[in-house]
Amino acid sequence: MPATRIETRRGWIGDRRLDIIEAVQRALLAGLKIPEHDRCIRLAEYDADAMIVPPGKGPSYLVIEITLFSGRSLDAKRRLYAALAEELSAFGVPASDIKTVLVETAPENWGLRGLPASDIDLGFKVDV
Template sequence: MPSTRIETRDGWIGGRRRELIEAVQRALIAGLLIPDDDRCIFLQEFNDDAMIAPPNKGPRYTVIEIKLFSGRSVEAKRRLYQAIVEELSAFDVPASDIKTVLIESDPVNWGLHGKPASEIDLGFKIDV
């Protein structure tokens, strides 16, 4: 049940916003083995004067922040990082311009349907 934010500069995505969101969704499925209908992704674009990036990064510098349940293996995280790079290459985003940040939290700290996620059958495994 990841909650994902894509942050980048305004202007380069154009009319491909939904395509970019779907590309990140595919990476989440490939990396974390979540079901396709597990979707919670937001895209935020910033004007040049509202974002400072490292000087060696290009105009498509993208930060992907993923909040997720703790318990994924290092191998699952590697799959995720690689899948994100592969998916964003279709948008001419070089691997060196992609930063992925995982913020893990115990399922007891997520409220879903009025209950802690630790008490709900999520329909998928976390320890992948």
């Protein structure tokens, strides 16, 4: 049940916003083994003067921040990072221009349907 935010500079995506979002969704499916219907991805584009990036990064530099339940294995995280690099390469984004930040939280700190997620059968495994 990750919540994902993609942030990048305006101008290089054009009319491919939904395609980028879907590519990140596919990477989440492959890496974290979440169900197909588990979708929560936002894309924010910033003017060039509203986002500074490390030296040597290209115009497609992006930060992907994924808030997710604690418990994924290092192998799952490796799968996710590799899947993001593979999916985004189709848009000309080099792996060196992708920064992924995982923010892990306990299920009791995530509210769904008016309840903490720890009290709900989520229908999928977190410890993949």
